[in-house]
Amino acid sequence: MNLRALRMFVATADSGSLGRACVQLNVSQPAASRQIHTLETELGVPLFHRAGRQLQLTSAGHDLLRRSRRLLADADLLTEEARALKEGRKGTLKISATPQMMSALLTSFLPRHQRRHPGIEIQLIERSARQWNELFERGETDLALVPASGAHYPGRLLFPLHVLAALPKAHRLGRRDVIDITEVVEEPLLLLSRAFGSGTRACFDAACEIAQVVPRVLLESSAAHTLIGMAAVGYGIAIVPSIATIEDQSLRAAPLVMRGSSIGHWEAVCWNPRRLATAYQETCVNELVAHAKHAPPGHRFLRRAPTLPKPGKPFD
Numbered sequence: 001m002n003l004r005a006l007r008m009f010v011a012t013a014d015s016g017s018l019g020r021a022c023v024q025l026n027v028s029q030p031a032a033s034r035q036i037h038t039l040e041t042e043l044g045v046p047l048f049h050r051a052g053r054q055l056q057l058t059s060a061g062h063d064l065l066r067r068s069r070r071l072l073a074d075a076d077l078l079t080e081e082a083r084a085l086k087e088g089r090k091g092t093l094k095i096s097a098t099p100q101m102m103s104a105l106l107t108s109f110l111p112r113h114q115r116r117h118p119g120i121e122i123q124l125i126e127r128s129a130r131q132w133n134e135l136f137e138r139g140e141t142d143l144a145l146v147p148a149s150g151a152h153y154p155g156r157l158l159f160p161l162h163v164l165a166a167l168p169k170a171h172r173l174g175r176r177d178v179i180d181i182t183e184v185v186e187e188p189l190l191l192l193s194r195a196f197g198s199g200t201r202a203c204f205d206a207a208c209e210i211a212q213v214v215p216r217v218l219l220e221s222s223a224a225h226t227l228i229g230m231a232a233v234g235y236g237i238a239i240v241p242s243i244a245t246i247e248d249q250s251l252r253a254a255p256l257v258m259r260g261s262s263i264g265h266w267e268a269v270c271w272n273p274r275r276l277a278t279a280y281q282e283t284c285v286n287e288l289v290a291h292a293k294h295a296p297p298g299h300r301f302l303r304r305a306p307t308l309p310k311p312g313k314p315f316d
Contacts, residue, residue, distance in 0.1 A: 003075055005035040006068050009047060012036065013065050016054055017177045036154040048136035050176075071298030090119035091280045096135050100224060101267070104297035105145065105158070105288075112288055120280050128196050136272045141279055147199035148268035148311045155270030156289050157315050158306040159296035162264040163203050163255045166231045166238040166246055173237075177304045179254045181207050181263065188218040188236035190227040199265050200241040207258045242305075255305035262306040267292075268315060 011021035012032075022032045039045050043192045049060035057065065097106065102124060111120060125141055132144040136153060148157060165179050173179050185208065192198040194205075208215055221227055225245065227238035232248045239256070241268075242264070246253050256263045269288055271277060 002038065003072065005039040005042075005251070006072060008032050008035045009039055009061075010065065010068050010072060010303070012055060013057055013061065018055060022028070022152070022165070032145060032286045039174070068078065082177045091278055092121045092123060093143065093278075093281055093284055094123045095123040095143045095145065095284075096127055096132050096140045096141040098128060099126055100241065100243055101145045103293065105267075109288060109291045110297065113284065113290075115285070116287075117280065120284070122284075130272075139275065142271060142275070142304055143271050143285065146268060148266040148315055149200075149273075150202075151270050151315075153270040154273055155170075155268040155315060157310060158269055158292040159291060159298075160262075160264060161267050162242040162298065162301055162305045162308065163197070163200050163207075163238050163256045164244070165241050165256050166240055166244075166251050166253045168227055168234055169252045170248055170250075171237075171252075173254070174252050176254050178257045180305070181256055182213055183213055184237055184239075184256070185213040185215045187216065188232050189215050190219045190221070190236045190238040191215070191217055192224065192227070192240070193220045194309055196222040198241075198271075200239070203263050203265055204239055206232055207263045208257070211258055217304075219289075242301045244298075253301065255301055259305060260306065262308050264308050265306060265307075266311055266315075283309060292308045 008021060008027065011024050014020050014022065015021050018029060018036070023030050025032075027035075036047065041088070043064065044209070045060040045064075046058050047064065048055040049058055050056075095106070106124065114120075125135065127135060132141070132146050133152070135141040135144065144153075145158070147161075148155070164172070165173055167183055170176075173183060181204075192201045194201055201262065204215075210287065219230060224238075224240045228246055228248070228251070229241055229246060230236060231238035232251055240253075260313055269285055271281070271285070275279060
């Protein structure tokens with residue numbers, strides 16, 4: 001149905017004159033007459049009858065006027081919704097991340113973002129680091145917070161994530177600012193599970209392979225807080241990411257190094273280039289990068305850890 005013809009019908013009914021409706025809508029009278037005639041033909045009923053110079057609604061016209069107003073209001077709302085989406089003022093954005101990343105980064109980022117952009121709804125999808133590629137392929141997420149080292153999609157770097165050794169302060173290594181990986185492999189170790197797809201575990205395993213050492217693994221878990229809790233009771237040394245929450249005052253966390261180089265990776269926010277990026281997605285990425293730069297998770301360890309080099313493509 002032609003919305004211009006419908007608007008002309010409503011304007012003519014409201015003003016009682018085709019001439020006044022033409023002035024209101026800036027349409028010539030012949031064009032307006034054709035629009036009314038086309039609409040009557042399409043609906044199959046007459047909408048007006050003439051009373052001198054005045055146009056009066058027929059009974060069918062009265063019945064259809066209310067519905068026409070509702071339809072035009074819905075069309076205006078649809079146009080405004082589309083404009084808001086285009087301008088980035090309204091929409092839904094899906095972000096996938098691990099539980100740790102949500103806790104470390106998004107809990108501090110989202111409240112401010114929602115205050116700035118109340119029309120944007122952020123839906124969070126909890127997934128392991130291994131599952132985000134599947135979400136992109138199925139079109140179930142817009143953005144993913146992932147280790148840059150394993151990313152095959154374009155994105156932007158967020159912050160460096162270091163591998164830490166959490167151990168009791170009374171331990172023989174408890175006063176070190178940094179700890180070499182060769183010094184911990186003889187100790188009972190508490191590691192994040194490989195099945196969870198942890199970037200921290202992948203970095204630790206790669207460093208062990210390069211250093212040609214075999215770690216003594218006492219426990220594997222998908223939860224960093226479990227490892228930290230076991231370390232606090234002296235069960236072993238927990239190998240955790242620098243975004244982990246370590247509140248027990250009996251523990252000390254020191255960055256792991258290998259031959260003086262930090263062990264870890266950069267975190268990134270990635271997107272699927274085959275999907276059209278909305279304005280509010282780009283805004284969210286820009287603000288997330290700025291937030292991570294201003295207050296990187298685990299920043300208290302960055303001063304002690306050697307600098308992690310930034311990865312190149314697709315982030316350079």
